[in-house]
Amino acid sequence: MHTSLDCLPCFLTQALKGARLAAPAREDIHQRVVQEWAAEFANLDLTLSPPALAGRLYALLADSVGDVDPFRGYKEQSNMQALRLLPRLDALVRQQADPLRAALGVSIIGNYMDAGVQLVVDVEDALSREDIGAVDDDTYVMLRQRLTPGASVMILGDNAGEIAFDTLLVRRLAEAGCVVTYVVRGVPIINDATMEDARFVGMTDLCEVVSSGVDTPGTVLERCAPGFVDRMASVDVVLSKGQGNFEALRDNFADAFFAFKAKCPKVAGLCGVPQGTSMLHYESS
Template sequence: MINFPCFICLQKQSLDTMKRLKIEDSIQEKTLRKIMELLLNIDWSLSSDELENEVNIVFRGEIGNADPFKQIKDINNKESMKLIEAIKEKIKQTDADKKIAKATLAAIAGNIIDFGPDKNFNVGKTLQKFLKKKRLPRDFNYLREELLTANTILYFLDNAGEIVFDKLLLETINSLRNKPFSRISLVVKGGPFVNDVTLTEALSIGMNEIPNVEFRKIGNGEPDTGPNRKSAIVEKWIKEHDIVLSKGQANYAGLHSYKNIYFLLIAKCAYSASVLNVPEGSLIIKRSI
């Protein structure tokens, strides 16, 4: 299926980012022309995450900034940290059998932090809305059971800011298990890509302090930044872990063909909602089988 809406969205995202960064008009025009030229000639059967990689390589090169969202990522982490204590208190006051549900809802709510499909997000309001939910998708029951019994976990992270709530989810799970995971493998981007989390942002909020954690990197489309989501290397990672979690739309686009992955995300655009067969804005907990 050709992702026609993604071609428009990627151009708009690039323009919005340049305006936010106050890039001069002549560079904006040159960059957009380069991106349009790329999209005219690229393989249109690529998945949306692969298209994003290629567009963002051109974008970063044309504006002369290897990590244009660096400051924004730092701000997102700090803003999420301001919210986390109140969420911890809510989880603390929740019955033991519902703590993982609350932490999972918070982690998915954090997925609203995205400068791709929806730059006008409100994390606080999304948290309030999601934490009130009484019923979760059916696949949550399988997820909860596996989180408590699995020995190893592979966790594909998504955005800066969002990772503060991912850390809380892992901490909550560990507090309820009979013993810690023997290995928690956190997957980050191996190079800058919009507001996606890299090792730098993960370390800045102390994700390395989680017991038995290690980090793995997937590529941003540039050489030596890590493997593609569809590579044999990533397939091997998936097979060697007892449970796999994937956050966000781009990870879903790149990983949905694999079996036994739990996808946690918000359907933030009309195209993703149509692929997932849900209303736009829906909370998703989906197990691939």
């Protein structure tokens, strides 16, 4: 997915948010970061995906505030909130006629926990009012047919907090006999999940967890660790979580299922759905 002009104001909002979290009392740093990002706009290749460009811009933030994780507190709070909700959600999922579909729906609603977009949603409220089974029927049937016993499934994770909800999905896939690998980012970037988050929420106790190696808020193929893309291409099912992974991989990787919330007007318009829709989308070559 190419970057649009509509993405540029969002980048500036992310710059200011990150600078304020990293250096709360330093208005001079906030100003410098925003101005540096704005100046960089003249040099951006808008044919690249938003996550690819965001990774480049966040490097400017690191230059100004040092090697810190400004969203660490947000991530910890998100993980704790999701873990608190898990027992009730696990019971809810198990009560459904199709627990796998319900677990997938819960994990998609968990994608609201995203510090990189301007849409702010109370995930607990969303879980109480949204239909957890509301995913595209035809795409779900296609996905379900491929989740046979012994099938290798790679889940490309997205955000902290959301990764805790994803444990419900991993449990249901394991019950279906699938062999699951869960993927996290290589380094902290916005509130995306890393290996530290995977350990904290217990994902490492459920399945193999690996790092894609990326330093971008999405699985940008050219930024992946050596051998990772080949491994991704070799599995039976790739289930890509989150809008950032959709933006990075759409048009760039064949044969993937995308599960995410359409959180920005640009992506919602591209998908032809209202903003906030739970998306289960399939892309093939």
